[in-house]
Amino acid sequence: MSKQRLSILLISLLVLASLLLSACGGNTATPVATVPAEANTEAPTVIPEAAVPNCGTEPVVMNAYFETGFDTIIRLTEEFTNQFPNVTWDIRQDQFANLVSSTPLLLSSDNPPDIIRLPTFVTFAQDGLLMNLDDYATAFGWNDWPVPLQFARLDADGIRGSGTLYAMGLNYQLTGVFYNKELAAQIGMTEPPQTVAEFDDLLARAEAAGLLPIMQWGSARSGMGLAFPLQQLMAAYGPVGPINDWIFNKPGATIDTPTNLIAAQHLEQWIEAGYFPPDINAIEYTDAATRFGQGEGVFTFNGDWQNAAYDAAMPGNVGFFVMPPAVAGEQPAAMSGPLTYGIAANAVHGDCAAFFFNWLATNDAARQINVTVGGSNPGGPAGAVIPSVAAGSVTAETLAAGPVVGSNAMDFIANATSAIFAQGWTPELQKLVAGEQDAAGLLRAVQEEYERELSQ
Template sequence: MKTLEAAGIALSLSVAASTGALAAPSCGTDPVTVSAYFETGFPLAGKLAAEFSNQFPNVKFDIKEDQFANLMENTPRLLAGDAPPDLVRLPSMSDLVANELLKNLDGYYTDFGWDQFPASQLIQLRVEPEGRPRGTGSLYAMGLNYSMTGVFYNKELAAKIGMTSPPTTLAELDAILAKAKAAGITPIIQFNKTNGGLAFPLQDLMGAYGPPEPINDWIFQKDGATIDTPSNLKAAEHLESWVKAGYFAPDTNAIDYFAMMSGFMKGDGLFMFNGDWESGNLDKQMAGKAGFFLMPPAEAGGRHAAMSAPLTYGIGAKAPHADCAAFFLNWVATNPEARKINVEIGGSNPGGPTSLPIPAVAPGSVTEATLAAGSVIAKENGAMDFIANATGAIFSAGWTPELQKLVGGRQTADGLLKAVQKEYEQELSR
């Protein structure tokens, strides 16, 4: 075995030597078809792939798309199958790394000089060999961009109830919600069908009541971490009080993500907890009518925190065109045209080396607001990964059913956290 490996290394070294002094991996010049598995409804990845093919005509993409819930179910099977995709949108990484289904990107990190990226950007993409904890160890994925969540609001509806500026404390937010409810406006339109979309406001509330670090520890599967903490309980109780006050649409459990988007753009609700990946979309379809603010802290002047995670893409461990996929991921972060697409369509920070400028955006746009919010989070070190990414099944087996029960009045705040923690421990004990 060892000799074989050594021979392989020697061979690849000699190939590298013959093609030029340690040239970084690329797509070469022969026709290549990169197979990709993307998430439905988010055009960014497809647009980037199209532009890439435009710049490198020998590269074609064979793109399959699926909705997030299917993505979570299919990815392990797909990566373990006979035709693993080269490029895949990853809902969660830990189990995939533990099962050796993802390619270790440390080599590319050196080849492409990703050490020039801010280290904090890549923390969430590092995993220890056994799959846990996350946050340290080898690099197993890259972000297409680095997104962040907060609260979008409908400016027209806000004006109707006299909301002139975004709330700066949680109490102010509560007051606005009550006012909207009294005015007959649905205060929050949020999806909760198939996937527990209430995880967005819940995690924002967690960030408002407590520091983000313990939440990250839990997501990264550090030993002894728990989601059932006193401050998280306060957050969950706060969410429960919103449910009880009728701040969510009564059919929240029947609203899926895209129904929420369509409803928000139609003016069916004042607030929507969502991520900056929709900024570009809202700027186009709701130009000038949508605003964004970060979840306000519980106390005035407190620290802001937000769910902020890379739009994670990995490469299959046995992917046939791994080099080309890696080259694509590097290109996304560094190519000026790609960065422009990233901001315009993706609405998020394109990441990449700090030396590169962030492409300009229209003043007064939602994208401008979300990018500005991103720098607040960076400054206050308030980024949290998504609580649904803690394990491969925690979203579908934990958060989603429990949050659906919470909205349906069948679960308490305390019961929610305990049930999710129990599922988490069960999964880690496997």
């Protein structure tokens, strides 16, 4: 090979790297955790349309950028146009990985999206690429809604949990434990467990009966699904406040706490007891959901975004409960939060986008679509009635479980930094599965990665 060919090869390599870098973007992984609003029976507050930002009567083409594969938002935009014919949509959709890498470029472009799916928002907000929604929150009364909007707030020090609102929830998701009713009956489960110990007993009975106790995914491509039971155990053995502090990057926060160590050791015991599939480190999220739907596994940790698929795969045979506390009678906790969408700082139709956000949570048809298609609580004002769902569906169970969690909601530990899931939780939990890491080492390694990322 001539020197010139070698040069071309090397240059091509650099160009590839350069193109990757010049198109850089941000990220987190997998769906955000959730906590739905309590439902009650009072009528929602109706705000006169003329008094708040709206879409007007002139033709409006909304520029939107969504994640591929989620029908709920598409159905909602169609319904919005039905009700407000002057508004049409120019929607671009991308796979998750492309979406997160393209988001900074789109937000900083000359034609930024009016509405954009935001798996993460901190750096975009800090760079001034997202619209401050505080005025809209005041105008529409969002601050009074019983939904965990603190997860979409960022203060001047770059700490989440309070401060300026930069995103709104399409809906408010809830995570917990799904179970196969037929298999649960086989092991004598007549009602959901009330404590971790009762859950342990059920898992042991499933194992003894020759059933797979817990179906869970764990491949690096999907992101390690054991983060779900681990965080649920953390919240069972300790308060949710410090966990959220860590996720929100509060100074001095650590995940390496005594109660979290107990939780990690408990997960380690489940692994050693063979409660998870032996090939978990190679199982993709979709494969785990499919295999659970086909009857493999008595339990699985997941979120209500999976409701429709579970109901379709095993109608009437899926149950749900929130992870029980360690001590009977204590309030259970759950990963829960808004499915966040934002408005570009330089969006042309910011008012219409904010009106759309408000409409999602206050319009009856929109709320029905959100529940029926999305499977999650649509949030909205105190008193907003939860739309009806098919009796016996798992969606009915997840919606009913939301109020049990109430304010004991956590964001997902995978959202603490943009890469903590890929660089911390996933590899270290995979090592825990393979016996190459122990519970204490897991928490220590993740904390080191967390501090490394925050310092960069």
